[in-house]
Amino acid sequence: MKRRVYTGIFATVVCLTFGMLTGCSSNSSSKSTPTIAITATGGTPQNNVAVGTAFAAMSATVTSNGSPASGVSVTFTAPSSGASCAFPGGATETDTTNSSGVATSSACTANSTAGAFTVTATTSGASSPANFSLTSVAVVTSANYVFYASGEDTGGGTGENYYAIAGALTIDSNGNVLGGEEDYNDAYGITSPGEPNTPDTIASGGTLVVDPTTGLGTLTITSSYTSTGVSGVQTFAIQFVNANHALITQFDGTATSSGSLDLQSALVDNTWAFALSGVNPNYDSVAFGGVFSVSAGTLTGTFDVNDADAGISTANALNATASTPDAFGRLIVTGITNPGWGTPITLAGYGVGPEAVRLIDVDTATDPGYDAAVGSAYGQGTSTFDDTSLTAGVFAEIGQWSYTFATAGEFSTDGSGNVTSGIADDNEMDAGYQSLANDITGSTYDLTSSGVNGYGSMTLTNNGDVSLLGVYMVSPTVNMNDPNNTGTDMGGALIVDLSPFGVTQGGMGVITPQTDTTSTDFSGSYAAGFQNFNYIENVDSCGDCELDMVGPFTMVSGGALSTASIGADDSDPFGTISGVQSTGDVYGSTPLPVAAGYFTMQDTNGTPNPLNATIGGLSGYFDVDIFQASATTLYWINIDTYDYSVWLGTLQAQGSFAKARAAHRLATRLQPKKKTTKTTFGANLR
């Protein structure tokens, strides 16, 4: 009733105002023509609406000489072809303005073609339409992701243990975990009970929530193995690099680790390079690396071992059998014999894609050799490798257990086995040997004399105890950090430390080709993370214990590097700094380029520029260097000659993660109460 009265009253006004347009007989001819305008005032822009679903209603406001015009017909029109939407009556719909001059459409449902398009709203007398910018996106179906990580768990409160985890899970477009399976192994009593044939089950009901601006989020899954996580509930901090790749760290106080989460597709390649690192049957560090080919489920190859107890053993024959992958891409590799111990090694593998597999050692307490390790295999494709295959690169490796250490450096070669120039940092914290900017010119490498394709070594000079690396070449179509990336940072090699006995057993890493050393190209948004071991002991007396970070960073070309406003997540279950899983942590510095591809952030620089950090509310700093493989991949290492801390990580250029299977919303990120009254921490004991 009210509407009718209202409409009646205003109809007269409208009639008078729009006399010429409506055909009312009046003396309007004696007045000037009003200025009619129509403006989009609601429902624009609308982005990332899945095809087949409705956009929100759109509103257009009509004015006459600047005043709201009620009772006016407005026609909304969607494109007749291509990406578009449909009103209940079709491509067009006519609505009438209300007393405020606003006409509101019905919901418009996106058709099956994804893309950006414009809906117009027109009214008589208006010289131009109102435009509504709408974008529909393809339906993002559920997908499988593979994850893996290694670090230290609390052993259910018994202390710190090495641990490895790998698995695959299905996540739908809303971030709901639909199911999955995983393997967990700390070789100290917390090992998936059904190994090797039956992995733990990941239940339906977990979630992946991601901040739509920064890509930082949280994955929560529930494992059937209740000895892991908090009664089986495992939480990971997730930093998306792009929709297919994220950095992860366990974030529930029961363990901390570094690893990745990657979109899964089918395996294709038949020739592989691989590397794993972990602990041997005596719970001391060990690393394996090598190459193999696969034919009808039979693996044949060559591998090296550096074992803290059993020694360095190279060119061992690898003969094994792989099972058929299950629904989550999990396969079992049997038949490998540990050359130092004479014990069998059983691995589970999760195929990530055509050229990548995550590997985890799944031996159990009842096996002759109860150990743990995790790593990857990457395809070699059809490439034939020789010394020309390594021309310039950045190498980075970390050792996690018996001795914690990290080294990173850059080099150029003559393509004939000689390193013609290079700089490296070496942080052998446990051994008290830490050196920066080591000149490694004169180092050599050999990718030919073994007679095994893609299986070689690099001999480093002047880099502390890191003097020999096993080098296992990967296909020039593989990005090892981001296996689904087919555009940047292709190729390189896996490396395993084979230096003579000392402090580097268990060291494992990569060589990434160096393709861009222009310092100003280090610019934009980056997903970053690091794996840290330190003796800071700020809350608990846990010497050489682990802390991990993931977070979004922004680099101003030639300027400051800092965390995005949401901050970073740090996992510190051992109380090295804050003792909590902290969020919103802040890092920042202005990296100083001192050589092509080499930046420093040191408190000893002429203008001190260490990487300042606020972790769980405690302020301190780390001395850090950065090696730039390209504008999209950089490695950073915590290094100083007096640091009681060592870390290694990556800065990976961030792309769009809009299509990541996740709930894209700002999740509540509570900063837990810190476990100390201290306000600062120190990693440097000069």
Add this chain to the structure above:
Amino acid sequence: MRRHCLKQTIRVIAGLITGLLFAITVIPLNAQPLGSGAEVPAVSATTKAESHPFYDVTEEITLSGPVTNIVHGPSTGLIPGSHILLVTGAGTIDASLGKWGLHGKNAPTIANGEQVTVRGVMKTIRNKEIFFVRTMVVGGQTYTIRNRHGVPVSPQSRERGEKTVQKGVSL
């Protein structure tokens, strides 16, 4: 490079210490109740690396004396991990026990003033003489602190060594 430079110095110091101070106590390594799991035969396979170990077992010496200080946590100027300061005839020796030497299950308990015998290698780290302890006898018990390659023996390894001994299995 740094180890080449230090070898001569280390030998001289080791000789002085052994000659001037005290009678050397030869530790019965094959009688250790703990940590024997760390003693694993090396692999005889071809190695890519030249032999140049961080810890050279052929340079081991044995020292004894009372403990004057025990350092558990990080301390300025010291390499990370636990340390004990031993008074010997040649002076006070900074003995490094590594990150797990005094931590975790089955770790030794030491009190100031207690008589300790350590076997290991003297090294120069950050321009300081550090004695890297491989085995330690305290309270009549022998503890393996590092394996024969100088790698710190973890609490898990200590426990695993115990189990291995109990089972009579040789790793």
